[in-house]
Amino acid sequence: MLVKEFCNRRCILTSFGLLLIASGTFFILFFPIIFQDILQEGTTEARSIQLSVLNFVLISLFPFLTGSFLKELKLRPGSRSYDSWVSPPFPLAMDVYFFNWTNPEDITNHSTKPILEELGPYRFIEHPTKVDIEWHDENSTVSYRKKSLYYFDEEGSNGSLDDVISSINIVAVVSTRT
DSSP states (O other): OHHHHHHHHHHHHHHHHHHHHHHHHHHHHHHHHHTHHHHHHOOHHHHHHHHHHHHHHHHHHHHHHHHHHHHHHSOSTTSHHHHHHHSOSSOEEEEEEEEEESOGGGSSOTTSOOOEEEEEEEEEEEEEEEEEEEEETTTTEEEEEEEEEEEEOTTTOSSOTTOOOOOOOHHHHHHHHO
16 A cells, blocks of 8 residues: 555656646746737736736646546556556567687696687577466555567677587586585
């Protein structure tokens, strides 16, 4: 319940901030054009009337804008944010680098240091989705499992999946030393 109240407060404050930015932009751009005659008079009463009218318009629009904004922001089936949450519309790129051991035949010669060459990046594109989504109304939470599919990106990679890489098995090396 606390998380739900925090989200509602945060959403209301965010929408109020956006409304202030939009009204400020409108005020700066169109105020001199709309109230040109009154501005030429230059009276304090005229300016206070202008600000009162603008204030009334903004206050009357605030509940409508806040309600529609919160309605689209809520995470529930059918909302705009739900589809993007279940399956993000943009793929995630993951670059992997390997160290290739170029002289593995010298493993028995303890005086020779291994020569390592960095290979990569090997780029994989991840398409994450959320599956087995369950809504829990009693505590306003949702549970799910993440399923990710990875595809090799040949154009973004500096190598192929057919590259042969010799690597040191650190676990095996440490276990023989102890």
